[in-house]
Every structure is written in structure tokens, then in C-alpha cells.
Amino acid sequence: MKSMTVMVQGTTSDAGKSTLVAALCRWLVRQGVSVVPFKPQNMALNSAVTSDGGEIGRAQAVQAQAARLKPHTDMNPVLLKPNSDTGAQVIIHGRAIGNMEALEYHAYKQTARAAVLASHQRLCEQYPVIVVEGAGSPAEINLREGDIANMGFAEAVDCPVILIADIDKGGVFAHLVGTLALLSESEQARVAGFVINRFRGDIALLQPGLDWLEQRTGKPVIGVLPYLHGLHLEAEDAVPPSPQPSPISVGGSINRLRVIVPVLPHISNHTDFDPLRLHPQIEFSFVAMGEPIPDADLIILPGSKSVRSDLDSLRRADWEVTIQRHLRYGGKLIGICGGLQMLGQTIHDPLGLEGEPGSSAGLGLLELATTLDAEKQLRNVCGTLNLEGAAVAGYEIHAGITLGAALNNPALHLERDGEIFPDGAISEDGQILATYLHGLFESTSATDALLRWAGLKNVQTPDYQARREADIDRLADAVEQHLDTAQLRRLFGLWQTE
Numbered sequence: 001m002k003s004m005t006v007m008v009q010g011t012t013s014d015a016g017k018s019t020l021v022a023a024l025c026r027w028l029v030r031q032g033v034s035v036v037p038f039k040p041q042n043m044a045l046n047s048a049v050t051s052d053g054g055e056i057g058r059a060q061a062v063q064a065q066a067a068r069l070k071p072h073t074d075m076n077p078v079l080l081k082p083n084s085d086t087g088a089q090v091i092i093h094g095r096a097i098g099n100m101e102a103l104e105y106h107a108y109k110q111t112a113r114a115a116v117l118a119s120h121q122r123l124c125e126q127y128p129v130i131v132v133e134g135a136g137s138p139a140e141i142n143l144r145e146g147d148i149a150n151m152g153f154a155e156a157v158d159c160p161v162i163l164i165a166d167i168d169k170g171g172v173f174a175h176l177v178g179t180l181a182l183l184s185e186s187e188q189a190r191v192a193g194f195v196i197n198r199f200r201g202d203i204a205l206l207q208p209g210l211d212w213l214e215q216r217t218g219k220p221v222i223g224v225l226p227y228l229h230g231l232h233l234e235a236e237d238a239v240p241p242s243p244q245p246s247p248i249s250v251g252g253s254i255n256r257l258r259v260i261v262p263v264l265p266h267i268s269n270h271t272d273f274d275p276l277r278l279h280p281q282i283e284f285s286f287v288a289m290g291e292p293i294p295d296a297d298l299i300i301l302p303g304s305k306s307v308r309s310d311l312d313s314l315r316r317a318d319w320e321v322t323i324q325r326h327l328r329y330g331g332k333l334i335g336i337c338g339g340l341q342m343l344g345q346t347i348h349d350p351l352g353l354e355g356e357p358g359s360s361a362g363l364g365l366l367e368l369a370t371t372l373d374a375e376k377q378l379r380n381v382c383g384t385l386n387l388e389g390a391a392v393a394g395y396e397i398h399a400g401i402t403l404g405a406a407l408n409n410p411a412l413h414l415e416r417d418g419e420i421f422p423d424g425a426i427s428e429d430g431q432i433l434a435t436y437l438h439g440l441f442e443s444t445s446a447t448d449a450l451l452r453w454a455g456l457k458n459v460q461t462p463d464y465q466a467r468r469e470a471d472i473d474r475l476a477d478a479v480e481q482h483l484d485t486a487q488l489r490r491l492f493g494l495w496q497t498e
Contacts, residue, residue: 054094301339394439
């Protein structure tokens with residue numbers, strides 16, 4: 001089967017690459033095309049567990065949903081999860097192979113390149129169309145040697161490139177022309193056209209600039225995507241701003257639950273909280289280290305890629321004192337994954353998996369002890385929350401093995417390989433809940449139960465899964481309405497099927 005690969009690269013990080021790939025995947029599915037997303041190399045702390053038991057970037061899991069596929073490790077063969085300013089855990093084909101400093105990984109790129117090309121080849125054998133997402137910008141001069149994330153990959157597989165830029169950032173024409181100018185002649189030749197993202201206003205006012213851009217570069221503008229207000233797409237990495245939804249009025253009064261989450265320096269899988277950020281009955285806040293800590297009904301400690309270091313940061317920012325006061329006044333507390341580990345008595349890292357080998361005292365709120373192990377636990381699971389018997393489904397990504405008496409009162413029971421296992425803990429006083437399950441709030445029934453436990457009355461939780469699907473369809477609608485679909489069909493080789 002002859003396969004067609006098209007790559008989306010951006011002039012900057014957050015230009016809209018992930019969004020456009022998801023949009024194109026859903027648009028192509030609507031055309032009856034079997035399409036698969038692909039990102040050669042991703043650097044992100046938001047990840048997902050795949051159908052083959054590995055780990056990939058969260059954005060590729062969203063793109064798989066857009067393509068109506070189950071996530072697979074070949075969709076993102078190289079994942080880098082930063083654990084310091086200069087180092088990261090390196091994950092190849094879904095499995096962690098160790099930690100590397102930046103220069104060490106630069107030397108490793110030839111090995112990573114082989115993994116990337118092997119995954120791409122396997123996808124070529126299964127799908128007629130592959131939509132590839134680049135990383136950052138192709139014009140990073142210092143990163144071009146041995147590049148596997150942008151033009152280095154495009155040159156290796158000989159595919160055309162769509163270049164996208166975000167007009168909302170300003171300087172969109174400089175971004176596009178400047179990026180093109182910094183590419184080699186062969187790289188410039190494979191840029192098939194431009195997409196401008198997040199435009200607000202009358203397109204007629206932009207048209208002179210589009211005409212100039214086409215004349216200056218000789219490249220077509222494939223289209224201008226509008227700023228889609230209220231669009232929700234799970235973030236690839238950066239912590240998103242917290243929206244302020246319209247509250248639901250119950251019985252003539254405003255019914256809101258205040259929920260806060262500390263933004264740990266190495267926070268991971270913060271997409272866990274998207275259903276809460278979007279919930280109309282919740283006043284949700286991500287709170288950065290050093291910011292004033294607001295009063296709350298519920299505090300949630302999130303996942304972390306460097307638990308002991310992030311626990312030190314929490315203490316320096318006075319969160320430990322705040323949490324103790326919060327509990328004294330009857331507030332509720334949840335710990336997810338790394339947050340669970342922090343709630344225990346000790347955290348041991350004898351192998352130095354997340355930093356210097358050693359042990360740290362936990363917050364001491366649950367009788368638990370965690371030892372980090374080289375073998376990471378990666379599972380998609382479902383089960384029951386031990387609050388109202390609510391159904392839950394999600395995934396586990398953790399290196400910790402946790403033991404202790406607190407586990408005798410589990411928070412959930414999960415099905416793994418056909419057997420039922422307890423997970424996490426609920427404190428004796430019922431104020432603290434801890435779990436390793438990511439995706440805890442994606443189930444409407446589980447969210448209802450948790451919010452009632454946290455003190456919210458008359459809970460009315462929206463269907464988060466339906467919201468995700470609807471917003472992916474909004475993206476495909478935008479492709480249909482605002483991009484030159486005739487150009488896209490030629491680019492993807494769909495004319496051959498007409």
C-alpha cells in the first residue's frame with residue numbers, strides 16, 4: 001500500500017501544530033480516509049497509556065481520538081519527560097530507557113532516529129495517510145544537526161510540510177517569512193503552504209497581507225483558521241489558564257465549589273483537571289509556587305515527574321502549613337499519583353530515578369511509604385470508586401511501589417488483567433483520598449460522587465467525553481470552512497481516489 005505523509009510544522013511552540021493535526025485527522029476521517037497521527041519526538045510531561053501498554057505524549061492520544069483510533073506507541077516513538085532544567089527521562093517506543101542530560105541525548109539522536117523511522121515505516125504499511133506533527137520550530141539553528149523532530153524527519157521520508165503560525169501572538173508575517181528564510185533550499189522547497197491560526201476580525205483586512213505573503217514567498221496560503229472561543233483541547237504540556245465558567249444557580253443562590261491545585265515545578269498529567277476546569281459549578285485555580293494560596297473547599301495534589309524535589313518546593317511555598325490548616329477546618333484533600341506519594345510518611349528513591357538517590361519525609365497524612373522502582377507501571381484500567389460505588393476509568397503511569405496500613409481502606413477497586421485490585425486510600429476521618437488513577441474526573445458518575453464528598457450540593461456534572469468529541473468536530477468544521485480543501489485533497493493525494 002502506497003502511503004502519503006504530510007507534516008505540520010510551526011514557526012514557534014504553541015503555534016497550533018497539535019490542534020491542526022487533530023483537525024486534519026478528523027477532517028480526513030470524515031472524507032472516509034484511514035489516517036493516523038504521528039509525532040517523531042515529543043517533549044512533554046502530559047502522557048497517555050497506549051493500547052500496546054506503552055507511553056506516548058498526551059497530544060498524540062488526542063489526535064488518535066480525532067482519527068478514531070486507539071493510541072499506539074508508534075504514534076510517538078520518542079518521548080522526553082523533563083526532570084530538570086537540563087535533563088529528561090527518555091522513552092523509546094513507549095518504554096523508559098533512562099535519564100539523559102541534554103548533551104548526552106544529542107549524542108543519542110542517531111539511535112532515536114532509527115526508532116522514529118522504524119515506527120513511521122510500520123505506520124506506512126498500515127495506513128494510507130499519515131499526518132505528522134513537528135516540535136517547536138524548524139528554524140532552531142542550534143538543534144538542526146541530527147534533527148529528527150522537524151525538517152530532518154521531513155527530509156528523511158521526503159514529505160511535504162504545512163507551516164503554521166499563530167497570529168494572536170503578533171508578528172505572524174515575520175514568523176512565516178523569517179522561518180522560511182532560515183531553512184535550506186531543499187527544506188524551503190518542501191514547504192507546500194501556510195496556515196495562519198487564531199485570527200480574530202474581518203478577513204478582508206488581512207487579505208493584503210496574505211497576497212503579499214504569497215508574492216514574497218511563492219507559497220500559497222492554504223487558509224486562515226479563526227480564533228475558536230471556548231475550544232477545549234487537552235494541552236500538550238503547558239498549564240492552561242483557568243476559565244471562569246458561568247456558575248449554575250441552584251434555588252436562587254450560586255452553587256460553587258472552590259478547588260485549587262498547586263503548579264509543581266515538575267507537574268505531570270495536569271490534564272487530569274480539565275473536567276474540573278470546565279465544570280460550571282467549580283471555581284478552579286492552578287496556583288503557582290510563591291503565589292498567595294487562596295481558600296478552598298478541595299485541594300488536589302497532582303502528579304509529578306520529580307516527587308521529592310516538588311515536595312521540597314511545596315514546603316518552601318508554605319503549602320504544608322496551608323494543607324494542615326485546611327484539614328483542621330474540615331476541607332477535603334485528594335492526592336493523585338505523585339500527590340498520593342507526597343501524602344505518605346516517606347518517599348525512597350534508592351536508584352536516583354528522579355534525582356539524587358535518597359529518601360524524603362512525606363507530609364505524613366497517610367500511613368504509607370513509597371519506593372521508586374525502575375519498572376514503570378503502565379495500565380489502562382476501569383473499576384469502582386468506593387464513594388457511592390461510582391464507575392471510574394483511567395490509566396496508571398507511575399514508578400512508585402506504595403505500601404502501608406492506609407491501603408486497608410482503599411479509595412477504588414480496579415480491574416487489572418481480569419482481576420480486581422484495591423487502589424489508594426481514604427483516611428479514617430474521610431477527609432483525604434489518594435489514588436494512582438489518572439483520569440479520575442473523566443467519568444461523570446465518579447465526578448458527581450467526588451464533588452458531593454467535597455461538599456457540593458445538587459451536583460450537575462457535564463459529559464466531558466461528549467465535550468471532547470464536540471470540540472474535535474469543531475476543529476474539523478473549521479478546516480472545512482476556512483482552509484482550501486481542494487489544496488488539502490491534492491496535498492494528501494486524495495485526488496487519486498476520485
